[in-house]
Amino acid sequence: MASKVIHAFYDDDDVLMLAVKKVKAAKLHIEEVYCPFPVHGLDKAMGLAPTRLAITAFLYGLVGLTVATLMMNYIMIEDWPQDIGGKPSFSYLENLPAFVPIMFELTVFFAAHLMVITFYLRSRLWPFKEAENPDVRTTDDHFLMEIEIHDNEQELRDLLMNTGAVEINISEKNSH
Amino acid sequence: MYTFSNRLKIASIILMIVGALGIIGGFVMAPGTIAEAKEMVASHDQGHGDAHAAKADHTTNKSDHTVAETHGDEHDSSHDQHLLDQLKNRPWAALYVAAFFFMMISLGVLAFYAIQRAAQAGWSPLLFRVMEGITAYLVPGGIIVFVILLLSVLHMNHLFIWMDESVVAHDALLQGKSGYLNPTFFLIRAAIFLAGWIGYREYSRKLSIAQDASDDNSNFKLNFRISAGFLVFYLISESIMSWDWIMSVEPHWFSTLFGWYIFASMFVSGITVIAMVTIYLKSKGHLPDVNDSHIHDLAKFMFGISIFWTYLWFSQFMLIWYSNIPEEVTYYVTRIADYRLPFFGMVAMNFLFPVLLLMNSDYKRINWFVILTGIVILAGHYMDIFNAIMPSTVGKNWYIGIPEIGAVLFFTGLFIFWVFRALSTQPLQPKRNPFIEESKHFHY
Numbered sequence: 328m329a330s331k332v333i334h335a336f337y338d339d340d341d342v343l344m345l346a347v348k349k350v351k352a353a354k355l356h357i358e359e360v361y362c363p364f365p366v367h368g369l370d371k372a373m374g375l376a377p378t379r380l381a382i383t384a385f386l387y388g389l390v391g392l393t394v395a396t397l398m399m400n401y402i403m404i405e406d407w408p409q410d411i412g413g414k415p416s417f418s419y420l421e422n423l424p425a426f427v428p429i430m431f432e433l434t435v436f437f438a439a440h441l442m443v444i445t446f447y448l449r450s451r452l453w454p455f456k457e458a459e460n461p462d463v464r465t466t467d468d469h470f471l472m473e474i475e476i477h478d479n480e481q482e483l484r485d486l487l488m489n490t491g492a493v494e495i496n497i498s499e500k501n502s503h
Numbered sequence: 504m505y506t507f508s509n510r511l512k513i514a515s516i517i518l519m520i521v522g523a524l525g526i527i528g529g530f531v532m533a534p535g536t537i538a539e540a541k542e543m544v545a546s547h548d549q550g551h552g553d554a555h556a557a558k559a560d561h562t563t564n565k566s567d568h569t570v571a572e573t574h575g576d577e578h579d580s581s582h583d584q585h586l587l588d589q590l591k592n593r594p595w596a597a598l599y600v601a602a603f604f605f606m607m608i609s610l611g612v613l614a615f616y617a618i619q620r621a622a623q624a625g626w627s628p629l630l631f632r633v634m635e636g637i638t639a640y641l642v643p644g645g646i647i648v649f650v651i652l653l654l655s656v657l658h659m660n661h662l663f664i665w666m667d668e669s670v671v672a673h674d675a676l677l678q679g680k681s682g683y684l685n686p687t688f689f690l691i692r693a694a695i696f697l698a699g700w701i702g703y704r705e706y707s708r709k710l711s712i713a714q715d716a717s718d719d720n721s722n723f724k725l726n727f728r729i730s731a732g733f734l735v736f737y738l739i740s741e742s743i744m745s746w747d748w749i750m751s752v753e754p755h756w757f758s759t760l761f762g763w764y765i766f767a768s769m770f771v772s773g774i775t776v777i778a779m780v781t782i783y784l785k786s787k788g789h790l791p792d793v794n795d796s797h798i799h800d801l802a803k804f805m806f807g808i809s810i811f812w813t814y815l816w817f818s819q820f821m822l823i824w825y826s827n828i829p830e831e832v833t834y835y836v837t838r839i840a841d842y843r844l845p846f847f848g849m850v851a852m853n854f855l856f857p858v859l860l861l862m863n864s865d866y867k868r869i870n871w872f873v874i875l876t877g878i879v880i881l882a883g884h885y886m887d888i889f890n891a892i893m894p895s896t897v898g899k900n901w902y903i904g905i906p907e908i909g910a911v912l913f914f915t916g917l918f919i920f921w922v923f924r925a926l927s928t929q930p931l932q933p934k935r936n937p938f939i940e941e942s943k944h945f946h947y
């Protein structure tokens with residue numbers, strides 16, 4: 328389904344933030360905002376639902392902790408116990424301090440890597456994927472706000488001009 | 504302008520009076536003779552009826568002392584004398600732990616403040632007066648600690664056994680260290696450190712207030728320069744201070760990251776107190792421009808530095824546990840044998856509690872949540888200093904009783920009194936700090 332969208336360009340993140348607030352105040356739905364860098368507070372201003380990535384990070388951390396514990400228990404206690412520094416390893420608990428660094432590292436490792444992978448999947452990103460941003464300048468020094476048009480083109484134009492947009496384009500968009 | 508409310512003033516004075524009674528009570532209750540000391544320990548054992556595993560413990564303990572103090576064959580009498588010394592030490596150690604703990608809070612705040620100045624931080628200028636108010640306590644707090652150290656040098660107590668010439672005479676290790684660990688040099692170092700910290704505090708405060716009335720930024724720039732210089736002095740002096748005032752209660756033992764470890768403790772306690780005082784003042788309608796994002800940032804620091812503290816605690820513990828060298832490992836052996844609950848309880852309070860409570864970013868903005876976590880963190884870091892001082896000064900005869908609680912109450916009262924009195928002398932919001940606008944609009 329093709330729909331008409333309006334693209335408003337901004338060249339400053341503070342102007343963009345104010346514009347987003349004005350558009351939201353006019354009870355319009357912002358389709359998407361493309362930025363060259365993350366803008367603090369933009370998600371809140373746009374009214375996006377809070378990210379659940381932090382929760383997945385916590386869960387992945389727990390997975391990493393579990394993997395480390397099971398792995399070290401198998402390697403160092405069950406499979407091949409050794410006497411290191413006068414501390415024979417026959418009990419995981421008694422040798423726990425030696426395993427803490429590994430438990431910590433694998434917790435961080437799992438949380439970080441799995442979170443990045445989740446982020447890619449959730450954002451539909453993969454290698455050689457064609458860029459989705461409608462204008463190449465959003466990777467350089469421009470911010471772009473995309474709003475769908477429902478027979479209110481002139482209204483939208485006036486509103487966006489008043490918010491300090493430096494350029495306004497209309498284009499067709501194929502929704503995925 | 505903030506006025507020190509009468510209710511808070513009266514509360515702090517009551518705390519001081521009750522605390523002073525507790526401190527005096529502790530000194531009165533301390534035994535004067537060996538017979539009294541033995542009787543106290545006996546009745547204590549009976550009263551608690553706990554299985555002290557008397558025989559085994561007793562013998563190992565005795566042989567420990569023989570090695571440590573090379574007292575030769577006077578086993579029994581030296582042991583009894585030791586017991587008396589420990590029980591006599593208890594009120595002193597309780598006083599010292601609390602005095603040091605509150606001095607450490609204001610010193611930690613001073614370091615945090617100097618970092619904000621040196622980094623020219625934009626978010627924090629709104630909190631500068633709060634920090635300056637807390638560092639005001641460094642003057643009485645530092646002097647009290649110095650007086651306790653002076654009394655130790657004058658042999659009023661046995662907190663620092665290396666000050667006892669008869670002990671040093673029998674101890675080759677202490678003789679080897681005496682070029683550094685001797686009473687005169689010890690006091691000179693303490694005086695230099697306190698003079699440096701208090702001198703910076705007073706000068707920086709003066710410049711900070713002068714900046715409000717001036718029409719250029721020269722005071723601000725000078726403050727930036729002296730703060731950067733102070734941080735160099737602070738890192739060196741804090742490290743040496745931690746060896747002198749804490750590590751040397753156990754003069755045979757040493758750890759090379761001890762300075763960092765104590766620094767982490769004082770830094771997190773200090774930041775916690777900044778957050779608590781700020782939230783208190785805000786709840787009374789002051790500091791109108793301080794928003795949730797400022798509290799959020801302080802809570803992030805509380806969270807982060809708590810983890811940093813745990814990292815250092817564990818680094819120190821694991822290396823010593825693993826290498827298992829006798830002169831190093833005794834430190835943890837005594838703590839795990841005789842101080843199991845405070846030792847591991849402190850790790851739970853200083854690590855698990857803040858990590859779980861402050862992990863969620865929204866919780867860092869809920870004021871009562873920050874206060875609740877702050878109280879646990881402060882109690883945990885009191886226990887940290889307790890665990891550092893007590894095992895070497897009172898040994899197994901520790902207890903959180905009248906002397907300890909009394910000392911904590913007294914210094915809480917003095918701290919509140921001094922800090923809020925200092926806060927009431929100047930407007931709570933700096934007017935002409937060049938970053939004040941950025942701080943007002945700080946949002947996360």
